[in-house]
Amino acid sequence: EDQVTQSPEALRLQEGESSSLNCSYTVSGLRGLFWYRQDPGKGPEFLFTLYSAGEEKEKERLKATLTKKESFLHITAPKPEDSATYLCAVQAGSGGSNYKLTFGKGTLLTVNP
Amino acid sequence: DTGVSQDPRHKITKRGQNVTFRCDPISEHNRLYWYRQTLGQGPEFLTYFQNEAQLEKSRLLSDRFSAERPKGSFSTLEIQRTEQGDSAMYLCASSTPRQEDAPRHRILTQYFGPGTRLTVL
Numbered sequence: 001e002d003q004v005t006q007s008p009e010a011l012r013l014q015e016g017e018s019s020s021l022n023c024s025y026t027v028s029g030l031r032g033l034f035w036y037r038q039d040p041g042k043g044p045e046f047l048f049t050l051y052s053a054g055e056e057k058e059k060e061r062l063k064a065t066l067t068k069k070e071s072f073l074h075i076t077a078p079k080p081e082d083s084a085t086y087l088c089a090v091q092a093g094s095g096g097s098n099y100k101l102t103f104g105k106g107t108l109l110t111v112n113p
Numbered sequence: 114d115t116g117v118s119q120d121p122r123h124k125i126t127k128r129g130q131n132v133t134f135r136c137d138p139i140s141e142h143n144r145l146y147w148y149r150q151t152l153g154q155g156p157e158f159l160t161y162f163q164n165e166a167q168l169e170k171s172r173l174l175s176d177r178f179s180a181e182r183p184k185g186s187f188s189t190l191e192i193q194r195t196e197q198g199d200s201a202m203y204l205c206a207s208s209t210p211r212q213e214d215a216p217r218h219r220i221l222t223q224y225f226g227p228g229t230r231l232t233v234l
Contacts, residue, residue, distance in 0.1 A: 004155075032221045043117075043204050043225035044156065087155055091221060099144065100169075101206075101223060103155025 002027045002092050006104035013111050016077050021107045023088030024070040033071050035064050036087040078111045117226035125232045133191045134229045138207030145188050148204040195233045202228045
């Protein structure tokens with residue numbers, strides 16, 4: 001069974017204090033690893049898709065990286081508007097269930113001004 | 114592209130009542146998914162449609178739940194005889210443009226709607 005574990009569960013930063021969120025996964029045949037941002041009471045907003053170890057994607061203050069066992073979401077010089085829950089999900093390629101996403105519980109990021 | 118839309122955004126009902134939610138996917142997408150999310154958890158897969166065919170239902174989807182996608186366009190999720198444990202955010206997502214030469218990231222990435230928050234009293 002596919003498993004996704006995110007750490008830490010919650011992270012509090014000061015504005016400008018860079019840090020990283022971790023997503024470790026166990027899947028059989030990774031098709032893609034996805035990062036989403038979720039604001040309270042809203043649906044997940046797509047950020048990145050990563051396909052293979054060594055791949056990196058960047059968007060504004062966010063950078064996602066992927067290894068064979070985990071992914072990191074690096075946040076450089078965060079601002080208060082970066083406060084949200086960040087969700088990691090995997091899509092596996094084995095068997096018939098190669099379309100559903102398996103999510104972690106998320107990391108709640110709070111950036112104080 | 115207009116995004117995925119869901120209606121209603123909020124629903125409060127009494128235990129034992131039936132409720133129905135609607136999802137309109139991104140117009141060019143042929144795959145549609147339903148997920149459920151409870152407080153402090155990530156979304157959990159419920160069911161999946163490719164065009165009008167429902168190809169899989171999770172074990173989370175009891176007999177009280179039914180989903181349809183007539184004509185491969187919008188989808189509905191109905192919950193009969195609601196229970197307090199059904200209280201959650203119900204999320205719809207869509208993916209996979211119909212054209213066969215779409216780039217890989219557009220095929221795999223699921224785009225979510227704003228969700229329907231269900232509260233069962």
